[in-house]
Amino acid sequence: MSTLRDVAAVAGVSIKTVSNVVNGYEHVRPSTRTKVEAAIAELGYQPNLAARNLRAGRTGVIGLAVPELRFSYFAELADAVLAAARERGYVVLIEQTGGHREIEIELLRGPRVSMMDGLLFSPLGLSAVDTDVLDVPYPLVLLGERIFNGPTDHVTMDNVAGAVQATEHLLSLGRRRVAVLGAHKDEQMGSATLRLTGYRQALQAAQVPFDPELVVFHDGWHRTDGADTARELIARSVAFDAIFALNDELALGALRVLHQAGLRVPQDVAVIGFDDVAEAQFAMPSLTTIDPHRARIAQEAVTALVERIAAEPTRDPAPRVVTVPTTLVVRESAPPASLAAGSVAAS
Amino acid sequence: MSTLRDVAAVAGVSIKTVSNVVNGYEHVRPSTRTKVEAAIAELGYQPNLAARNLRAGRTGVIGLAVPELRFSYFAELADAVLAAARERGYVVLIEQTGGHREIEIELLRGPRVSMMDGLLFSPLGLSAVDTDVLDVPYPLVLLGERIFNGPTDHVTMDNVAGAVQATEHLLSLGRRRVAVLGAHKDEQMGSATLRLTGYRQALQAAQVPFDPELVVFHDGWHRTDGADTARELIARSVAFDAIFALNDELALGALRVLHQAGLRVPQDVAVIGFDDVAEAQFAMPSLTTIDPHRARIAQEAVTALVERIAAEPTRDPAPRVVTVPTTLVVRESAPPASLAAGSVAAS
């Protein structure tokens, strides 16, 4: 790897002049510029970013910490973050925490962050007792549920409103026995609790009684958990004509079990999920769900982080809290009210 | 952010002594070490990695370039690479190329790589004419199909053997009219062509005639393409009793169309995919497929890259080409021979 020094020697000018050419400084005589550019081409010179970073005190790298990339939700989020960051000239260093509290803390505290200008962090293992861990000396933007009330920037989806939309849609189909899969016990402010809150709000608004028997608690939120919770629901032999799965993976797992149990979707049971992962669209039947607009979340988060990075000297601008609205996406598993009526009548 | 200088001032020692403590140098008097550690704790000192990197000439960062993270295959690969890299003390900078040739070239050539000790690169837009682009002055390991015969390290799955396994399995179920979805025209050495080769080899070995009418060519490899190709196959009104989709997404898309067309899987049509993405297991029916062992591919690739980074001074050890074997994963869409017979008889 050649350096500015090498280029300078070949071009017969000073190191600084080469640097000036590389950085587009305007007061360089055209003939000199040409000479330097020739030397750069000849040597295939590439600026050394480590040196530049050291000099400039910034790295052009932002970190993204997520639990696990292999879960569609985070993969799609990472995709969107990468794209948004690229637009602003940043590259992204991705870390997986596995959702483990110790790893999350180690990451927030560790020296790796000194390689980044800021961090987008999607916490999972941390809980309310850890709010002091989030008081870090570098720009930090949290993604996901607002578990913490500290002075940290935060971008999240509107879980409650989304759950209201989902529940209202099921009610609009005439369903009155709406089961919930994947509620969490003893959770403070996670998405599960927020979504359950939205569910109850919608029931109340429609004056449909809340039946605890219809709520299946379960910690995991993956497809197997969807299958497990659906089986449990069926085993309870309580009447239900709709399922609100608190995320799409649960819904997809449930679809499978319903099918095996001989229950038709949506005729016997309407199913709605939450997240609008790519597979939802291709499930059989395709899954009605809530789109949290991941791309916008990523955009907002990167924007907030970049502004925070730029504003750093001033310290303490008020924490920015962004809530991105959700949208109902109607597909086959809980079709539009008009169609559903038709289907039910036809069956 | 405090520096070694600050810590040294507080502890009343020289900068280098602090450095020695930080780096675990053994000849430091215990009392001194304690003093320094106290100062470090007091100031919350974190080494500046940019400076360390400049000094050391290495960054502890490896790059991973993939087409798009939101495709499960790459998300799962990235997950595995991150894990393998972490074990070896590396962090991973992920770049998305979108599969575009210009972006891939820009990445290989650009200054961003000077931030990395090496690059894992999964090319998609590049073709055989670009082999000179791969002659880069830093450690590079290619992932995916071995399109290039250059002197570049390469880790790939055994596409041909996998396709043979898939086809043999379908033949073992007694199917003789095995359609192929997603073949590529005019491709040199991509996975599509290799897998089609395996298919033909297996047919030949079993003395089943090859019928071009059963091969559906199509460039895209996503679910919609699976649906499109399945529709085309049905429209051809050529007899078929099994489908070998050249990847899982195609297979999943096809499942949907088969279902809509009233064809039962596996009774009327046995379906097999390739890749064993997470969803395969949860499809309805669950998808028989070929597991390429992504985790092992990631392991091998990171290992090769790390060794290449370490070996750099010597230059030119022979290119390492690793082919990870594939495994047949039997599920419902093309069940074990014994069961299939049962199902068919029962139907």
Added chain:
DNA sequence: CGTTGCATTTCCAACGTTGTAGACGGGAGT
């Protein structure tokens, strides 16, 4: 008591870059 050897610590330079200040030279203004 001078020497040697070793543990411990310090000093200096360098990694490659860029900001700042200043040197140099020629044309315009007085």
Added chain:
DNA sequence: ACTCCCGTCTACAACGTTGGAAATGCAACG
């Protein structure tokens, strides 16, 4: 002719770190 200005270029220092050489202090040795 002298100054001043401006365009162009260069010298130097610094970002924070670590390798290597050199300095220091101490104890054991002959």
